[in-house]
Amino acid sequence: MAGNAREPGVSVASRVLAVLGAFDAAHDRLTLSEIARRSGQPLATAHRLVAELERWGGLTRSDDGAYGIGRRLWDVGTLARVERDLRDVASPFLQDVHRTTRETVHLAVRDGLHALYVDRLVDRTTAQVLSRAGARLPLHATAVGKVLLAQAPGDVVRAALTDPVRVTPHTITEPGRLHREVAEVRRRGFARTAEEMTPGAWSVAVPIALPGGGVVASLGIVVASPRRDLVRLVPVLQVAANGIGRELPPGWTPT
Numbered sequence: 001m002a003g004n005a006r007e008p009g010v011s012v013a014s015r016v017l018a019v020l021g022a023f024d025a026a027h028d029r030l031t032l033s034e035i036a037r038r039s040g041q042p043l044a045t046a047h048r049l050v051a052e053l054e055r056w057g058g059l060t061r062s063d064d065g066a067y068g069i070g071r072r073l074w075d076v077g078t079l080a081r082v083e084r085d086l087r088d089v090a091s092p093f094l095q096d097v098h099r100t101t102r103e104t105v106h107l108a109v110r111d112g113l114h115a116l117y118v119d120r121l122v123d124r125t126t127a128q129v130l131s132r133a134g135a136r137l138p139l140h141a142t143a144v145g146k147v148l149l150a151q152a153p154g155d156v157v158r159a160a161l162t163d164p165v166r167v168t169p170h171t172i173t174e175p176g177r178l179h180r181e182v183a184e185v186r187r188r189g190f191a192r193t194a195e196e197m198t199p200g201a202w203s204v205a206v207p208i209a210l211p212g213g214g215v216v217a218s219l220g221i222v223v224a225s226p227r228r229d230l231v232r233l234v235p236v237l238q239v240a241a242n243g244i245g246r247e248l249p250p251g252w253t254p255t
Contacts, residue, residue: 015041019049020058020073024136029066077134086217086254087119089247090208093240094121097221100236104222106205108144109254110152111136113160115145116254118217137197140164140178141171143205144218146191150182151207151215157182170195190234194226204230206237208244216254219244 022030022038030038036046050067053059057072090107098105098121108115114136139145139152139160149160161178165171172178185191190206197203205220219241221233 015039015045016049016053019046019053020069023069029062029068031066035067074134085249085252086244090119090217090219090244093243094119094219097121097219097236097240101221101233103233106144106203106220106222107217108142108148108220109217110139110145110148110156113139113156115139115142115148115218117144138165138167140173141167141193141196142220143191143193143203143222144220146182146185146193147205147207147218147220148215150185150191167197168195168199170199172196190231190237191220192230198222200224202226202228202230204233204237206234206241208241210245210248210250210252213251216248216252217244 018039018041019035022035027034027038032047032050033043035050036043039046041049050059054061054067054070057070059067059073060070061067086107086109094105094107105121106117107119108117110116115138117135117137137145139149141164149157152160157179161175161182164173164175164178166173172181181191190204193203195201201222201224203220203222205218207215208217208219209215219237221230221237223230223233
């Protein structure tokens with residue numbers, strides 16, 4: 001949630017950003033009163049800013065009165081370097097993995113203490129998941145996030161594993177257990193989760209690294225059945241991840 005925009009000296013731009021910051025993966029549709037509350041602004045101020053954003057195309061209003069992020073912001077967001085470079089390079093590899101497995105495929109980068117989902121391909125019969133392009137989900141509760149966490153600096157790991165949120169009853173939140181799991185992910189080269197982010201969804205992910213360089217992203221699959229052997233999907237992911245890493249420009253970073 002954004003900071004309190006009632007404080008003296010807060011700019012109009014900061015208030016607009018607070019309105020946009022009220023939306024996240026778990027709150028993608030909000031009423032005006034919810035926007036005001038989550039952005040920390042008076043209702044009248046929120047009403048004026050929301051109206052301006054709606055006219056510009058940054059927000060849309062549905063028939064029930066709830067607001068969502070508009071196409072104009074999506075168009076602007078796709079100009080971001082992480083979207084343009086990584087999605088363009090990775091797209092054919094994601095399609096290969098999707099055709100081979102017929103499962104949901106995820107591409108993500110680390111954004112602070114979250115996994116930022118850059119792209120995904122979904123099959124109608126696969127697991128229902130919370131992720132979508134542009135979503136930010138906790139590193140510790142997703143397979144793509146655990147891969148990124150395993151390669152993150154020590155201060156990031158400590159921050160991510162300090163009081164981690166329990167998303168489902170199956171989310172691992174014990175810091176000691178998470179530290180051991182991150183070390184194991186680093187050792188074996190892939191991560192697995194079992195209903196930690198979404199009930200009824202199991203996932204596996206591998207790192208994407210530049211040739212001779214560090215990990216810059218992660219690639220994962222989500223399945224709807226615990227009976228599917230996730231480890232057998234790792235080689236499919238690794239082939240695609242290696243291809244993406246080779247095709248990225250030398251020295252590419254998601255920042």
